[in-house]
Amino acid sequence: MISFAKKIFNSKKSVLQISLSVFKIAKTIKVLVVYCLLISTQCTANNFDFTPNLQKAYSEIFKLKIHSGRELLAKEAPNNPFKIYLEDYADMVELLNSENQKAYQKFLDKEDERLELIEESEKKSPYNRFLRAEIKLHWALIKIRFGHEIKASYNVIQAYRLLEENQQLFPNFLPNQKSLGCLHVLIGSVPENQKWISNLIGLRGNIQQGLQELQKASKDNIWGLEAKFCTIFIQAYVLKFDSKQNEEMLQLLENQPDNLNISLLLIAISLKDNRTEQAIELLKKSPQDSVYLYFPILELYKAETQLFKENYSQAIASYLTYLRNFKGKTFVKDTYYKLFICHWLLGDEKKGKLYLLKINGAGSIVAESDKAAQKFYENFIKNGVLPNKTLLKLRLLFDAGNFEEGKKELAKLSEKSFLNAVEQAEFNYRAGRIFQKLNQLEKAIGFFKRAITLTEENDWYFAPTSALQLGYIYQKNGDKEKAKRYFEKSLAYKRHEYKTSIDNKARAALTEMGY
Incomplete structure (x- = not known):
């Protein structure tokens, strides 16, 4: 596969890189968790039995109530493909949230194991290919987060092919409209002069096609919520986001006030779209009690709102809480940069520089904000000039x-x-x-x-x-x-x-x- 990839992707911009770069948008505010594609509809084909208990587990995991979701999954037969899928989804959420390298190594074998179990299930069910594609996409996100981008790109291509084949076999199968719609938007983002690369390896689609597919799925009583969720994400991070989309996303949360998944996405978009007061209100309403998985990213959101309100001491407290509670690498460099900024604006340049000097040895440069922080540090070391x-x-x-x-x-x-x-x-x-x-x-x-x-x-x-x-x-x-x-x-x-x-x-x- 690697030698094949080298022959195909000699150009500066391969479709794999392009696909990956779109996935990387999610990493700048750490809401990648909310981009995963879920399963939530009734299936009665042989061993594909989406029981009421599993549907409840899906709902809990989608809301990021991971513990209660796992408790429900434990009651189900081990070979039920929906259980296998939802276990994979829960694992993905926790891995992306924690960035725990040991846990990642522990779960590496789970991808192939779960894919094989589902592939051996009822071949005539549209869920056979669909669930495998979803797991492929889960692991694409996980591999990107842990620095294995080439492997992640293969996952994206394989997921696309499974979904396309499923679409041909089952054209009225709504879940495909949601998942394939997302990929068609991403493929459609490739400029015309680079389409030959995606065509060469069989990736085809366009933005309007993808949005139309998501729109169709949004009308479904079960899949509609997720399709709307994906559409809002794409509008904010791939296309353009305006006041109309903002109203739509607020309505989405109003209908799902106990959904931390949706809440995290909306807070991130509000901060990105210069809507600080809206972000503050969303943070106040965000469900954060013990039934939900704890997300350190919330501390960064709180810190950002305080920074924008010029409450630098409060911002410092939240940035430090993030560093204490998060053991991964994403946004660490950016957090040290923001701690420098806060102390500097408070007039404590000496203490600010202590945080500035920590940037180089900390975190990673996967997120663009971390890249910017690293570049700021390097310019400071080179020129000694503060902003x-x-x-x-x-x-x-x-x-x-x-x-x-x-x-x-x-x-x-x-x-x-x-x-x-x-x-x-x-x-x-x-x-x-x-x-x-x-x-x-x-x-x-x-x-x-x-x-x-x-x-x-x-x-x-x-x-x-x-x-x-x-x-x-x-x-x-x-x-x-x-x-x-x-x-x-x-x-x-x-x-x-x-x-x-x-x-x-x-x-x-x-x-x-x-x-």
Whole structure:
């Protein structure tokens, strides 16, 4: 398989890498757990018996009540494929949440064992291929988290082929609409000039096809919740997220107030979409008692809201709680960076630098925020330069959603307020984002173009992100040619810390427009 992969994927961007890069979006806020594909419908074909007890177990595990879900599973026959699937799902949740390397090694053999047990079950049932595909996707996420990306890419391809075959054999089987819809969106995010790679290995699909499949599944009484869940995730992390999608996701939670899975996703999206007050309210309502699996990521969400509200001491407390309770590697570098920021803004530069110096020896650089923290550390060691506090406060105002306050701060500044090119580029980018959010698009366009000009010869992320936003602006205005030009421009930048997420969004936008 490895030699075959080397022959197929000599290009700089293989479809495997593209598929993996889409999966990596979930890792920046640690809600990958909520992206897994579940099983929740009645089946009566021979040994595929989705009993009421198993349906209850599914519901509990989906809500992240893992302990009670496992108790229900223990009452079922060991060879029931639905039990095997749900045990795999529960294991995946715990592995992704804990990042426990010993537990990962312990469960490695479970993938093949479970796949074989299901494959030996009733061959004529549509669940035979479907459940195997779902387990393949579970392990793709797990392998990515533990650094085995090539192996994960094989899982994605194998899952796709199982689902496609199942679709041909059972075209009215709704679960396939949900799972295949997600993969079709991801495959559809590949730009046109790289489609030959996905076609070569048999991966076909497009964004509209995938969204339509998810829409069909969303109307199902049982699968509808999960399909909506997947659609919201895709809108926020692959496509575009607007006020309409925001209302839809709030309604989803209102109908499922005891679902921590949905709550985690919505909090993460709210923070990502500059809706700090909404995130604070969601955190207050989030179910967090002892019946749920404890997620350290909640401490980071709390810390982020406090940072955006300029409550730095409270933010420090939550960041430290995350470090105490989480034994894995994801977001550790970013947390040390944020601890530096909080102490620095409180005026304690000495203590802040102690946390800054911890970045290099901690965590991993899988998540983009961790990559950014590592790059910040390396630049500091090389140049000894700390960030500009004025620009940092502009960024925090934007991240918090305080756009009018940000505009007031911008009125006091100009490009000449900053002494070097990187600060001038960042100023223009920050200004562009604030005016874009205020729908003052002509001003935003000017600032974004200036940020690109100042960044052309460097690997700062202000140029690719500005190009991406210009693409969105021109797309919104109906100017497809300019939108295409700027989306392609954002893809052209080779080295920056947010390349994965920016490239994914640019590719998705291009394919959405038919390029």
